[in-house]
Structure formats: C-alpha cells, structure tokens
C-alpha cells in the first residue's frame with residue numbers, strides 16, 4: 001500500500017442551484033518517496049484532489065488513506081493534528097502572512113506543538129539555511145522577490161519535518177529561471193526522502209518528476 005491511496009474517490013460540490021462533480025471514481029496510489037506530477041486542464045479537479053489528500057476537505061464517496069490513516073474516520077481536531085505533523089503545503093501564491101517577518105512565518109506551524117521558543121527559533125533558522133535564506137530572517141514578505149517568498153513558504157512547509165509535501169503550482173507565479181531553482185529545491189527534498197505531489201500546468205517541469213498522472217473532467221486519463 002502506498003503512502004497515499006485514493007479508492008473510488010468522488011467529490012461533488014453541492015450548492016442550492018448546481019451540483020458540480022469535481023472528481024469521479026478516482027483511484028490513485030502514491031508510493032513513499034515518489035515525486036508525482038498531476039496535470040490536466042483548468043477545472044479538471046486537480047486542486048480538489050490535493051485538498052482531499054491534504055485533509056482540507058472530505059470526499060463525497062470513496063476512501064482517502066494518508067500515511068496509513070483512514071482519514072474518513074477522523075474528527076476535525078485529529079485531522080488538524082495529522083495535517084500539522086505529516087503534511088507540508090506549498091501554494092502558487094505563497095500564502096505568507098504579510099505582517100510577520102520571515103522567521104515568524106516559518107515558525108508558525110510549530111506554535112501548535114509543544115516546543116520552546118528557543119527550539120522553534122533554532123529549527124526555523126535551520127530550515128531557512130536549507131532553502132538559502134538565512135540572510136533574510138528579519139525581512140517581511142513585501143520586501144522579498146517571488147522566488148524568495150516561495151523559499152520561505154517551502155521552509156514553513158518543512159519545519160515540521162513532514163513525510164509528504166503537497167504543492168499546488170509552486171512555480172506558477174515565478175519566472176522560468178526562479179521556477180527552476182524552486183524545482184531544484186523540491187528535488188533535493190525528494191532525494192532526502194520526502195514524498196511530493198505537485199499540481200502543475202508546466203509540461204517541462206512535470207517531465208522531470210518520476211511520474212505524471214493526467215486528469216480530464218474529474219477522471220484519470222493516464
């Protein structure tokens with residue numbers, strides 16, 4: 001069994017007026033240590049799938065298993081704790097907190113754990129070193145380039161030492177050279193054992209990863 005398993009997963013968004021089938025009977029197994037790209041046209045359900053794997057949402061039908069845990073049976077608080085310990089998230093638009101400096105942004109996930117301020121600072125500095133930003137700890141997001149913001153976001157995703165990183169178009173807002181640098185960083189993390197699932201529209205980036213799965217209209221086509 002893989003570190004991530006989707007079995008017969010269907011996700012339907014229901015509002016008063018419309019019913020949208022975002023995913024239909026999707027099966028997917030991601031092995032531990034894999035670097036997987038998810039591709040497909042706009043609206044085909046890629047972000048929906050990432051949200052289900054990331055325990056940010058629950059399927060309408062089917063089962064999602066992450067790191068051996070059947071997520072359907074978890075309560076909200078359990079899901080939040082599991083998310084914090086097992087998963088790191090990286091988004092296209094970085095999702096940094098503008099009023100916090102780099103170090104404070106990176107430390108955030110550890111505030112939900114029992115750790116001293118000193119150890120939080122040390123860990124944050126160590127992950128910032130890893131992403132090549134130890135010289136920018138006191139800067140605020142508005143004072144950084146796009147590539148640097150994404151490095152901060154990756155440092156924040158890494159600070160809890162997650163087994164899995166979920167990245168939703170991590171290079172989507174970056175020029176190609178900066179995008180390549182971010183990809184190199186993700187490959188390095190993958191070499192060290194982190195499983196990565198990346199949604200991307202960039203065929204060139206996707207081809208460098210181990211495997212591509214393609215979606216169309218909520219179904220897997222490849």
Ligand SMILES: Nc1ncnc2c1ncn2[C@@H]1O[C@H](COP(=O)(O)OP(=O)(O)OP(=O)(O)O)[C@@H](O)[C@H]1O
Nearest residue numbers: 013014020021022041042043044045046047048049
């Ligand atoms: N909260 C929601 N309520 C209703 N429909 C939704 C909701 N979220 C997504 N959808 C619909 O579900 C489908 C899949 O959306 P999703 O965001 O997963 O696509 P995507 O492949 O990530 O697209 P993109 O590449 O444009 O980000 C779309 O048709 C979308 O309109």
